[in-house]
Amino acid sequence: MLGKISKTDCQRFKKRRLKSNMDTDVNDDNESQDRWNALFQHTLKVDASLEDTKIFSFSENGVDVEITQQQLDKCLGYLVSTHDLYLQFRDAPLNFSQKQFLLATAGYVARYEQHFNKLNSKRIFGMLMSMMDVKNVSTHHKLKSRYVDLLRSFFEHDSGLRWLIEMNGWTDIHELVIECQNGEEEGNMYNLLSKILQKASKVAPKICLHIIRQVTQNLMTVALKNVPQTKQEPVVPLPISESNRLLPYSTCVVEILERLLAGPTVDILSYFVKLQIREACDTLSMLTNNTEFSLKLDRIVIILSFYEMTDLFDGIKVVNHDPIALSGFLQIVEREMNKEHINTILELFYYAQKYWKCVCRKMPKYFVKEKPIDIEDELMSFQVEPIVVIAEKLFGVPMTAEEELRNCFLADLLNLYSVNCLQLGYEIRKHLSKLPLQTEITALDCLIKSKHLYSRKNLAIVFQVLIYCLRDFTRYVKKYPTQGKFDQDQQFADTLLRAIVIYLENFDLSWRESIGSIELTCLVYQFLYYSTQWPPQVVRKALEILNTTISKHMSPNMALLVDTTQNSSLSELGSLLFTKCFSTDSEVRNSSLTVVCTICHKANKGFTSFKKIIEEALLPDLILTMALRDLDCNVRATALKCLQEIIEMKETGQCLLKNGLVDKIIGVFSNENNSVVIREAIILVGKMYRNNNVAQNDISHIYTALLKLAIEENTEIQQYAVEFWEHVIRNQLEKQGMIDDEFPPVIFSKECRKIVKLDDKEIRKRLFKALDNMSGAGCFNVFQKILKQEPSTKKVFRSVVNIVTKLLKLLQQYEVTPEFILFNQTYPNLWSIQSIMSPSNQTEGDDKMKEIIEDSVMEMINESEYCAMNKIHSPYTETNSENGEPQERVPLNQHNRVSTVDFMDFLYKKLPNLNQDSLEICSNNNNSNIYKDVNLYNNT
Structure with missing residues (x-):
């Protein structure tokens, strides 16, 4: 009979058993780590950390470019070995680089259907999902993106597509995109989901419908649950928490719809229409007060409505009904206006413009009383309305419809509307004067995003509206000079000027298209002149516009070929730029010098009145001082660019040369450390040399300085110094x-x-x-x-x-x-x-010359040393x-x-094939070995 075990003995036994289990776990962990490290070290002979192995640098599309076709079988065997080891040690102690490598390798191998089937038969893809834990919120977004790249490789063949559809692989992507909102890989996931639907609609329409039903299930369920059953039943607003929960699902749906609408297989949208997604989203939009959620829902409704209209008007070329009214878009705007979501309305105008571009080719022409109405024009008119009437807000002066019709431009703008749109436009206007300036900022942001959607005619109209807005805002700044120090005014000014800059890019305006282009230079000058409170970023944009107007001949003095700047804002531009050159912000100084450089360039091209702008403001001397002493290297470089243009002006350039310009610029070579500044100084010296602006006594100094730069300086400087010496050869x-x-x-x-x-x-x-x-x-x-x-x-x-x-x-x-x-x-x-020979003795002289040459050849050779x-x-x-x-x-x-x-x-004997050999020399990485092989440069 066994004796009783004491309590103390039991505790000792438990401790020994716990210690034994812990030792076993530690040993297992160590063995697991060693085995995994051995796998990474010996299978492909790489370091386990993969940090110093160049072969594992990934390309942007997720495929390792260093893994070639010859290594395909090796990679396949590597993945199989990984799977076998994973079955033995479930908890894989892999670091981030190793996981990234596994996904990239699998993605490369899976592109080939035969290898995909081998990997699938061993369930390696399931192993990778479990090992990477991609559904975990804390998992690094790059790993999730790499996993999406793996799934994208399945589209290369039918087997991979069937796996995604039959095994519900697409659900992983959907779950990821719901969890990873505002992540870097979000766009790739939307692209992948839309591609799955495009492929599934061709091979398995029922499965495509099933996927759509699953993606939209949450929105449909909540809409059916909250929709009023009778007209007498009160409408219960959707709770804020519920709106926030559904926001990722609505984002996913609208992003997929956008890609499908712009893609080649737009008919997939018919499945969404059959499932009544539009009606459900319309109901949810009516129930929610969340502006972001409303915007997403309204976008879904607009996309499906526009698509449905293409089917409704299929084969019809002309209609007498307003398509934008038939689509229900105006009702959506009215509903958001009743909620006082004016910023949401402005965003909807942009998205409607964007979606209309995708379907406009399939839509009929719309006529009202034999007058054509363009939907793009109507939407554009809605977008510019807050900007056109900003004076009402700034000055508190209401503007009635009768007063506007007296203005030719606004009358033309109003004529772009249909009757329904005109009425809605004035309803929106009633709200604008009561809202903060943020509404106009949103409108400007939408105009910036819409630029690529407009025709040339509408681009000119929008630009004219921006000029009107700048005029009103400049009047406002003139009347209230201290307003420029408020944050909202500064934000509006920054956005307005940014919009003007963007609309000026790659768009050559004519007076016929926008007469406001002539006024722009004066307005920007007044904008800077009447307020000194603007932050540096606003001043920089204003100076950028000034530079553009001058370079594109948009100022009246240049456009009308006026020879004088008298009674013009340009006459005071020099003093304004002089002041801005003393700004504490280096970028403002740099922008000011850029404008000066443009003015000098135009003055040299024929606009002689511009020379007075520079000379009267004493800018040449200031620019030389900035080139030598400014603390910012970019400013010094730009100042040297200005000097390159100034020396082209005869009188002004000669004054600088007489004051020792050459010696001062040569001093830059020895005192300057920035290569960009030295480069500009070399260009300046080269221009003076080519124009013969350098005195004979200074040329030897230039040669000495450029000889040193061409031999001893860094690559960029050496290149420009060599170009100078090419000019020397040409000059000689x-x-x-x-x-x-x-x-x-x-x-x-x-x-x-x-x-x-x-x-x-x-x-x-x-x-x-x-x-x-x-x-x-x-x-x-x-x-x-x-x-x-x-x-x-x-x-x-x-x-x-x-x-x-x-x-x-x-x-x-x-x-x-x-x-x-x-x-x-x-x-x-x-x-x-030859000069002492007479014409009659020409033949005799030639014979004597030949004799002298022949007799003296040996003497010349002997005396060669x-x-x-x-x-x-x-x-x-x-x-x-x-x-x-x-x-x-x-x-x-x-x-x-x-x-x-x-x-x-050296040229004749040592470099007979220089042009051919240089190509080989320059294309090889090991230059020193090639030079030894070619053996061109030895003197023996």
């Missing part, structure tokens, strides 16, 4: 008579003061002089340095290749070889042999130019200077 060739990249037959010589025939001998002589000047300037130092070293980027290297290749072709055309250059350096007096030291020069390489001014040479000593002979020898 043009000085020798080249015009449009070729030498003319004859040219006037300043040295001889007569017309000279440019035969091959004369051209070679001139090329010789140009090459020597290029060498003295430092061109060849730059090009040879870049070509001999590994290029920092392909772009810089390719640019130099193109430059020297073009130069090489020119020299080959006229047989200018290294031997030719060396010979003429050795015997410079031979240039004058002496000549290579560049101690013998032709008469054209003297230190003084033809006009007695100093030659344009960079101060390089003989040891550092790349001579013409050396560079020509």
Whole structure:
């Protein structure tokens, strides 16, 4: 007989058993972790964390681009191994990257029907759903999005589509989209659901109807439950909690309907009509006071009503009834107006415009008393109404219908309405003056969203309405200057100016379309002038509009080709911009300089009166100061852009040059750290050089600075410096008579003061002089340095290749070889042999020239070492130019200077196939190895 076990012994036994179980659990967890890590480490030989493995970088569509067709079977086996391990260890201790990798791999493999069937037979897709826990609210949205990508891959074949439909795979997507409102993957899920319906309607219409019924079930149930059974039964409003609960379901339905309406299989909407979804949503909209929920329900009603009208008018080309009234849209607006949901009404006008664009091609033309009525025009008129009558709110002056009809524009606008729409429009107007300014802000937002939906005619009308609104608001600011400091006024101003900017983009207005375009410049100027309370973002948008009006010639002075700015707001624009250049906000200063740059550009293109705007406001000196001293690098860069335009003005540019502009800009190269600023400074110097605005004494300083930039600076700066040296080459060739990249037959010589025939001998002589000047300037130092070293980027290297290749072709055309250059350096007096020959002894002179050349070839070769030291020069390489001014040479000593002979020898002997080899060099990642293989740049 066993003795009794004491209480203490029982407790000890329980502790030992609990400890044993805990040790077992810990061992199981450790074994599970080790097995999973081993799977990730050995199956595809990658790190378990997958953080440093490039092969697992995902593309935007969820497919791993690094996994190729050859790895397909390997990936399939990997997924099968994953499933086997999952059966043994249900709790998979996977991190986020590993889960993401599994879904991406499965999505890639599942695109192929044969592999999809293999995975499905092993129930791997169910394993992935359980492992990823995608239905959990706390699961990362990227994993949910990756799961949606997996389901999307099923559409590549019939087997995957049948699985989604028969196994109710679509329900996972529906549940996800209900839970993940306002998530990043929400749009992808809506696209997937609409695609499922499109596919199901073709292969299984009954299942398609079943899916629609399930998606709309919650809305239908609540509508049937709350609808009054009799007319005498009171209407009970829907509780706020119930409206909030149904909001995700209504959002899902309306998003699916939008995609189906715009898609090719629009007839799927007939299933929604048969299920009376429209009636249910109309009932719910009547019962709820939630504005967001009402908007979603009304959108559903409008989509289905517009679709049903396409079926009603099928085959009919002309009707005498207003389609927008027949659709019930006006009743929806009236209902929301009774709820005082004016902002919801403005949103409905936008969505109605959007949905009408999808069905308008199938709708008949609508005539009233032989006058055509366009639904787009009617909806647009509704949208602009709050903006047109904003003066009533700002000034408290009511505007009656009779007064409006005296105005030509408003009369035309009212004529766009049908009778029903006109009456409704005035009903809405009664509410507008009582509502806060937020209503007009909403109207402007809707106009911005509607831009792409309008015809050109209606774009012009809306733009004119915006001008009227800006005029009224500017009058309001002028009357109440302190109003600009209030938040709502600032928000309205910001939205109004943003709308004007957007409507000006990619839309060239004519006066015939919108006479208000002429007034815009003056209005924006007054808007900025009469109030200084505007925040920086508002000022920036106003300056952006000013810049656009000037660049598009919308100001009266430019549009009417007026030569003066007297009695114009433009006459004061310079002082306004001068003031804005002292703003504490760097972006405002930058925007002001952008306007100045545009004015300077237009002044150089023929609008001479604009020069006075710049000069009278002392802007050139201020801009130079900002280019050198402003704290913001973007402002300094824009100021340099302005200077690039200012130096084109003769008097203004010369004043800056006399005050040491060149030395100050050269100082930017050594004092500036920002590459964008240095780039603009290089462009400015290049423009001054091309326009011959630089004194001879300053040219050597420019050469020295640009030589350093082209060799030592970063890639972006180096590219622009190389472009400058290309201009130097072009300039030297043009000085020798080249015009449009070729030498003319004859040219006037300043040295001889007569017309000279440019035969091959004369051209070679001139090329010789140009090459020597290029060498003295430092061109060849730059090009040879870049070509001999590994290029920092392909772009810089390719640019130099193109430059020297073009130069090489020119020299080959006229047989200018290294031997030719060396010979003429050795015997410079031979240039004058032809000039002392008389015409009668031309043949004899040629024979004597040939004899001299043949006799001196050996002597020239023997003395080549002496000549290579560049101690013998032709008469054209003297230190003084033809006009007695100093030659344009960079101060390089003989040891550092790349001579013409050396560079020509480099081009002819070491780079015979430069143009072809450069393509291979630039396209390979391992540049250093390629250079060694090509062996182009060795001097031996």
